[in-house]
Amino acid sequence: MRRIALFLVVAGTAAGVIASFAAGAGRADDQAAPIFGVKIPPGYRDWKLISVTHEEGDFNQLRAQLGNDIAIKAYREGKLPFPDGTIIVALHWTRVPSEEDNKVFGRVQAFVAGSPVNMQVMVKDSKKYAATGGWGFGDFKDGKPSDEAMHKTCFPCHEPAKDQDFVYTRYAP
Amino acid sequence: MRRIALFLVVAGTAAGVIASFAAGAGRADDQAAPIFGVKIPPGYRDWKLISVTHEEGDFNQLRAQLGNDIAIKAYREGKLPFPDGTIIVALHWTRVPSEEDNKVFGRVQAFVAGSPVNMQVMVKDSKKYAATGGWGFGDFKDGKPSDEAMHKTCFPCHEPAKDQDFVYTRYAP
Numbered sequence: 438m439r440r441i442a443l444f445l446v447v448a449g450t451a452a453g454v455i456a457s458f459a460a461g462a463g464r465a466d467d468q469a470a471p472i473f474g475v476k477i478p479p480g481y482r483d484w485k486l487i488s489v490t491h492e493e494g495d496f497n498q499l500r501a502q503l504g505n506d507i508a509i510k511a512y513r514e515g516k517l518p519f520p521d522g523t524i525i526v527a528l529h530w531t532r533v534p535s536e537e538d539n540k541v542f543g544r545v546q547a548f549v550a551g552s553p554v555n556m557q558v559m560v561k562d563s564k565k566y567a568a569t570g571g572w573g574f575g576d577f578k579d580g581k582p583s584d585e586a587m588h589k590t591c592f593p594c595h596e597p598a599k600d601q602d603f604v605y606t607r608y609a610p
Numbered sequence: 611m612r613r614i615a616l617f618l619v620v621a622g623t624a625a626g627v628i629a630s631f632a633a634g635a636g637r638a639d640d641q642a643a644p645i646f647g648v649k650i651p652p653g654y655r656d657w658k659l660i661s662v663t664h665e666e667g668d669f670n671q672l673r674a675q676l677g678n679d680i681a682i683k684a685y686r687e688g689k690l691p692f693p694d695g696t697i698i699v700a701l702h703w704t705r706v707p708s709e710e711d712n713k714v715f716g717r718v719q720a721f722v723a724g725s726p727v728n729m730q731v732m733v734k735d736s737k738k739y740a741a742t743g744g745w746g747f748g749d750f751k752d753g754k755p756s757d758e759a760m761h762k763t764c765f766p767c768h769e770p771a772k773d774q775d776f777v778y779t780r781y782a783p
Contacts, residue, residue: 542667605710
């Protein structure tokens, strides 16, 4: 009985860890996004930082964009368009006050990444995704892809950034 | 003459690139911070992401914290205190509106990392820095360490976070 209880605790903890963006570092989720077939790339949480974003308004999120080695190299060399094989992931968290930090400052001024909201993936394949600027898109919540209607909004939203190869994020020095 | 002009342009560009946090990815600045002797660690810009922060008020900054492999391993395993050899860097940028992003949303709601303000480094060496919780601190602007007075404020500010081994930043899932 104790062995079963222990197993449940361990399984519960493992599930909790995976619950992050639902893939966890180094774990790929097998479910592909509609339209594009994009999946959560394995090991994305180990990728290098491109930049960070604060979205106000309805979002109230802190975000970080990470890139695979091809993405980072292209960013650092200022190379556009991004080469095939580029993958950029955007991690979106709730924006929550840091109690410890604010206690030191004596006022509410520090906000940190809270729980994961969703993650978005852009994959460059100029042939496969020729109809959408060479990019395939994926939006995931709890590791599961959003529906087709959601994925139909990806390219139209990125289209105005055509001069930057449809990518909004710039590399933070 | 043209050759000299070209050289100047190239040199200027290189200086511009280095001007980031004044060390650039993979480049270490040789100047050590007062009191602790902490230097900008080589290659820090390639390190993995710990979390991101938005500081309001007088700061108005976006920040990212990166860790070396020892730091990331300890974070992911929930190990406290951090082992000797842990290095955490905090990159502080101005927080600027993203014009392209806001154009799509039709209102000012997206803010991104602007120019570098300063970077801070925490190095764990429980013997060398025994008097300050095992941590050595470094604050750098344009690659140059801040003065001694500034570095005297590091540990007192981190002291309230004793329960987290004097580190405020938590790992973002």
